[in-house]
Amino acid sequence: MFTLVTLDNPPPESLKSQVLQMVVDYFSDISPVPLTPSNPLYQLYQYVIGYEVHLYLQAMDSTQASGARLVLALADEDPSQVLGFALYLPSQDDAEACTLAYLAVAAGHRRHGIARALVQRMLEHRPHAELACAAGKVPTFEALGFRVLAAQGPHVLLNTRAQRSNGMVAVQDLAPIFQSKEVRQIHAYLVKQNGQKALSEAESKRDRLLDQMAFHAQALVKERFPTIH
Secondary structure, three states: OEEEEEEOOOOOHHHHHHHHHHHHHOHHHHOOOOOOOOOOOHHHHHHHHHHHHHHHHHOOOOOOOOOOEEEEEEEOOOOOOEEEEEEEEEEOOOOOEEEEEEEEEOHHHOOOOHHHHHHHHHHHHOOEEEEEEOHHHHHHHHOOOOEEEEEEOOEEEEEOOOOOOOOOEOOOOOHHHHOOHHHHHHHHHHHHHHOHHHHHHHHHHHHHHHHHHHHHHHHHHHHHOOOOO
16 A cells, blocks of 8 residues: 655655656656667767756746656655655646656566556646647556647647646756766767767657657547547
8 A cells, every 4th residue: 555745845865766766767657759769869968858857856836837846656655665756847827737747667667556546646736737748648648537638749748637737837948957067978879889970870760769759649640539639
């Protein structure tokens, strides 16, 4: 069994480190760019998403309506163990709205209702929730109460209501992360390890993956809404 805890301030370091470890471990499941370990760019994107979540957690502040919020599922037998988490971004000017940024459950604890409980706790605070995911993940989120709205680039946009909120959400800007010294160092390391040609091919594979995801997203939305062109 598990207990849910909702945080609006940065979590203790021991819990934060477990959340970040889950982000790294389940990168291919939760990343907007779900590269596999066989792609040389995997480590770079893995670092970027980890740092992005780190910044969200670092900036959590109950005094800011736009600050990220974190729901944790902790093991009853050991409350220091994180079994899953939901990281969501409240709307700045719509008290009911939010965007679900990341949702993950430890591999050994899936299919026990943890994801559903995490999402339900979020919806208790912000019932008008939105998320974007790959087409293959849509059934999972539909089972959690979301409905398909539209295709959005390589992702499908889902919402708990039939329309999007007009409220604004403070999303982390990834450009400074990609331009950071650390990312440049990782890129240089990957070039040294794999060669420039392999990195160029990896970038092409990433672009083809995103094109395929966009195709599948459009196809799913057309299937759900055949009369809309």
